[in-house]
Amino acid sequence: MVKKAELHVHLEGTATPALVKKLAANNGAPLDPSTFKSDGEFSWTNFWDFLSCYDKAAAAIQSKEDYRIVTYDYLRRCAEEDVLYVETFSSPDHAASAGISYIDHLEGIAAGIDDARQEFGIEGRVIVTCVRHLGPEKALAVAQQFVSNPHPYVVGFGMGGDEAQFHPKDFAPAFNLAHNAGYATTNHAGEFGGPKSIRDTLNHLPVQRIGHGVRSIEDPKLVEELVRRKIPLELCPGSNISTGLFGSYEEHPFDRLKEAGCLVTLSSDDPPFFATSVGKEYDRVANAFGYDEENLRQITHNSLDAAFCDDILKEKLKAQV
Ligand code: ADE
Ligand code: ZN
DSSP states (O other), X not given: OOOEEEEEEEGGGGOXXXXXXXXXXXXXXXXXXXXXXXXXXXXXXXXXXXXXXXXHHHTTOOSHHXXXXXXXXXXXXXXXXXXXXXXXXXXXXXXXXXXXXHHHHHHHHHHHHHHHHHHHOXXXXXXXXXXXXXXXXXXXXXXXXXXXXXXXXXXXXXXXXXXXXXXGGGGHXXXXXXXXXXXXXXXXXXXXXXXXHHHHHHHXXXXXXXXXXXXXXXXXXXXXXXXXXXXXXXXXXXXXXXXXXXXXXXXSTHHHHHHTTOOEEEOOBSTXXXXXXXXXXXXXXXXXXXXXXHHHHHHHHHHHHHOSSOHHHHHHHHTTO
């Protein structure tokens, strides 16, 4: 099987309904019954409802040990699909809502990475994220914690959440703090926002990659700029199809962006919410676009080139692809 790498996945969004229920049962966290459908899967109807369901599920993660379990469980599932490397987003705001400190959430994640490496050989790193709809002040507070508490596994700073809220320039203080401390950054843009959202991000934030960026396809000049500036796109087709942006993998612009010369990478975003996984994403784009193993290996190479980890680790991983 082709070796894989993932750059865009939200850690709290990796926990399966079964794991969320198990954690809540063990730690006594109240679980809103509206989190699940009658078939046991996560219950949400559109992107904004998904963000709310995500918050309800994330509330089951209540301790450093819970963060270790969620991380380990996700990396275990990835290793089964020949994933070599996962760069996961963590959200200190979600941790804080559950009463977990910044340091504890990070130490839990790091312990999960260590355990998974030891057992399965998979490698993981962390991108600390703020949540856009919580506003610029909260984002700056996350960035301050981020730069004040360096950790060898934390390789970048990012932002998720509702792209319709605020303007990228409102988050320049948070992103510049991270950037000036020497970190790479990425922002969700061009998922539910159009090309302007991507342009505004490129013009106001010091980003090395774009989270999603898929709606750049609506603006050929922007695609040209992304190609010229070699800005990798963290594409997540299954996520976009689930949230209704595109009707099918065949209709997704993944291949058109690739053919235009964009540095395309392939990720699962929030796998149990979108009934996907890294392995399924590789299989489904291969089927939709007729990719052979060489095409898929190129996607993994793109991801490793675009990863925020150090060059020694990148080269070590690339040698295994
Ligand atoms: N947080 C978790 N998943 C997200 C997504 N797909 N877009 C924006 N914010 C998110
Ligand atoms: Zn995302």
